[in-house]
Amino acid sequence: MPILEIKDLHVCAGEHQILKGVDLRIADNEIHALLGPNGNGKSTLLHTIMGHPKYRITQGSITFAGQDISNMSTDARSRLGLFLAMQYPAEISGITNAEFMRSAISSHNEEAPPFFKFIQLMDKSLQDLGLKGEFAHRFINEGFSGGEKKRNEIAQMLILKPKLALLDEIDSGLDVDALKIVADAINKQIQETGAGLLIVSHYERFYQLVQPTFAHVMVDGQLVCSGDMELVTRIDVEGYDWLLQEMKLKLAQQPNKRLAYRLGICGIKERS
DSSP, X not given: OOSEEEEEEXXXXXXXXXXXXXXXXXXXXXXXXXXXXTTSSHHHHHHHHHTOTTOEEEEEEEEETTEEOTTOOHHHHHHHTEEEEOSSOOOEEEEEHHHHHHHHHHHHHTSOOOHHHHHHHHHHHHHHTTOOGGGGGSEETTTOOHHHHXXXXXXXXXHHOOSEEEEESTTTTOOHHHHHHHHHHHHHHHHHHOOEEEEEOSOHHHHHHXXXXXXXXXXXXXXXXXXXXXXXHHHHHHOSHHHHHHTTOOOSSOOSXXXXXXXXXXXXXXXX
């Protein structure tokens, strides 16, 4: 039985339809890679699963841990075991990492964890991500570099131990050493907890470190192709043109200039 099952999901932001009939099943201990050109609905899917109020479900359903969560609040989804590592983590002044995480654990378990046990857990999670212990006492992401913000997101994941983690370009902004540290921490938690994982990334290198069980390509709000690591490698080498031509697809937002999308770079490169 899948931990997450999405059926015929249609989603709008305001009057703009973004997702146009997504079907996806993720089981425990499965890693799913979500690929596709920018602006075609990948982040929208992750945020909709997590319950972002900007996105409105107009058709279909999302079932998680045996419950229909389509109309459930974000905090209720989190307590069920969902976790989202954001592409652009917010800075929150006045609340320390330690205060935030102890409050989150208290909400999940309906009681505060023993203080010294929590401190040990927090310190170990930061250490596993190559962050100094002082980060526990700093305001959330305030003054953090881009890479430190991303590692801090994964430290939160290690502490909360979700049943399913959604990682939205968690690897962007990481140098080579930090990328390896983050990947090792993710792989270790999956091995220890059996959690499922849905990853959005533009980096084939990251998928080499966190190897997906399945890979899916999203174009214009639909999953148009699925495979495994071989699909990731082909897209890294050839880009998306072959798929668009083969399936006669159009991008959700056509740029003014013809662009080439590759996994090996994060973003878009103009074709000369």
